Amino acid sequence: MTLLNETHDPKLKSWISSANDPSCDFPIQNLPFGIFSTADDPQPRVGVAIGEVIVDLAALEAAGLVSPPGAEQPVFAAATLNPFIALGRAAWRDTRLQLSRLLREGTATLRDNSALRERALVKQAVAALHLPVEIPGYTDFYSSKEHATNVGAMFRDPKNALLPNWLEIPIGYNGRASSVVVSGTPVRRPNGQIKLPDQERPAFGPCRRLDIELETGFIVGQGNALGEPIACEDAEQHIFGMVLLNDWSARDIQQWEYVPLGPFNAKTFATTISPWIVTLDALEPFRVAQPEQSPQPLPYLRHAGQHGFDIHLEVRMRPAQAARASTISRTNFKYMYWTMAQQLAHHTVSGCNTRVGDLMGSGTISGPTPDSYGSLLEITWGGKHPLTLDSGESRTFIEDGDELTLVGWCQGDGYRVGFGECRGEILPALPGAR
């Protein structure tokens, strides 16, 4: 582990005692940013999760206890993180340090100011969480070699599962930003065109092969101008942080529509992200080497050092009536072949510009074994091997009422830097064949 600065010290404790539980996602080493509101104050504003509470940064900023360098006006009394993120990396770091010092054991400023503490600490249980950023553009990559190989084997040729361009290009495509929703938002099963093998023409109706894709996403913190690519070596400096991302996918709609321009209605009905953005700074101690890349990438995709991150990931599925969820996949971000830096360098190498708040999905994260696959398509191998849940029910794809939850965390020494949940329940399709 790398101890870049005092915010990473594993021994740090907070005077907010719930943050010191070793199984808590939000210890003082994490300090992820999000947008929340409460029944008392329905105005969405910036908060930081710690233990079981949210620290209201708008309140701290108004009280003069937190002030991001470079801010000419308040940035935390905002309904999105974009104004704060736009201040740049030095401001993110400095604010993180200010918060770490304010919330650590022994610092009395906020702890002993009961009036302010009352206003500024909100129980997560009573808060509503909102989409943390306004997302000008959403791009989804396809950077897990295991996932690309599995899909290629199923849909094309098992002997040549990986397409020739895959080892050269961090393949990606433009997603639909408008339908990115925050964890907890119910997702309606899409209707669409489905072409069954024994039918001459497609039929219109509810998706029958509704799936998840376990992904992470990163949020662009500093964009680039049109025509000015971001070099691979510099790319991480442009990344604010990461979220969990569920790229809901209608496999039957996708299979019929995707040639030759890629997936469209199969993906555009919803993409769910977790509400807390874990900063790249908080993830720094969990940096690991990415898998070896062979052939060596073209020069514009090269970067020295380690660019993987050791993030444990799980998928949980809970049928409507089940008392508890079953874990159906356990994998890790460190398996990803292409790094976030390579994705961003490739995205911009043509001159394409990026903007503050842009969301870039990793692509489905599959590990080497079936219990580490990141989609039901792979876990049940196209529906051939149904999954048995703890409740005794079996599943090939998602049924109405099922709730799917992604979780993720980095394991530190006595603490974990967690992402919280990325959750969605499936509602029945709209009725009528229209």
Added chain:
Amino acid sequence: MTLLNETHDPKLKSWISSANDPSCDFPIQNLPFGIFSTADDPQPRVGVAIGEVIVDLAALEAAGLVSPPGAEQPVFAAATLNPFIALGRAAWRDTRLQLSRLLREGTATLRDNSALRERALVKQAVAALHLPVEIPGYTDFYSSKEHATNVGAMFRDPKNALLPNWLEIPIGYNGRASSVVVSGTPVRRPNGQIKLPDQERPAFGPCRRLDIELETGFIVGQGNALGEPIACEDAEQHIFGMVLLNDWSARDIQQWEYVPLGPFNAKTFATTISPWIVTLDALEPFRVAQPEQSPQPLPYLRHAGQHGFDIHLEVRMRPAQAARASTISRTNFKYMYWTMAQQLAHHTVSGCNTRVGDLMGSGTISGPTPDSYGSLLEITWGGKHPLTLDSGESRTFIEDGDELTLVGWCQGDGYRVGFGECRGEILPALPGAR
């Protein structure tokens, strides 16, 4: 021609005499909306083009001469059209009628108020035109049967050029909104991965097969909520207007990258649109039947009546040193197989939401004959049949310094409703293989 209301009367003349020239793109029957600024007043604001001038709507609104119904605060002193468009169809129609009455021959209010006229009429020649809308999402369709057939014949199988899904689905994909630029913005030739047939690995370098795609785009004026599709019969009510659109394409980058998720870097470096949005109301007299669709589309894609528009389109190419441009293609929007209404109904049928200002490209518009094809790829048949320009130079694809211009207009009786220009000059690629 349909005379829906008095704004369509072919006999209408304006007291702005340049608007009465039969070859002018902007007669009083058009009244397209855009965003402009001037050296004297660099604040971008809403204007309407008529004849050789721009009517400054911010100035007219401030003077109380134009007031869109439903506006609770000024909407024309804005840097984008989004606040105006968000007022909805009734407001667009009413504003158009107010302007038509104010600018027509015989109305003295503005004509004889020299102080206001001085402020509110700006010569187009001295104005800078900006992107007319903030574009939350950009989608590009692929709705010309001739284009899809030509591309399929070149890249896949001439005998089965059209893929099986094409006649059932208005195929579309998500584009990159960040790099949509307004006419006149220079476009830098992209660098990217290019895989030559005789090489084992791709090389990185400037695109060698840079192309245009002649398209139109429509601007969503009224969006839909997530999970609430727009019915095909209602879809035109959601459209504010149309622009010309050049979907610049790097064919060599595209060919290597596009399998299996579609075009990405080959398209994301720039998309140019014309600055004036011609309202669907202004296009109403030019409504024609779309081509016959066989097989009959699925019910969710059906709409009674005529949904094509008779829009003449041309592509002009001017090499750096040439005195004048050569027209290299003449086609018409009426050839489009899938209608804008069908595109929007399909886009949202999965539940995907759309937003005010969303841009939807038609896809390359090719007619039935080689001189009506909408891309150099088709015109030169993959570079096999070079084109000879009026200057004597020959071209397969675009060279550095070439200027490409799309123009379009509807021909009325003694007037034309034009789109102005959609123009871009190609700059050399950034140096260095990085």
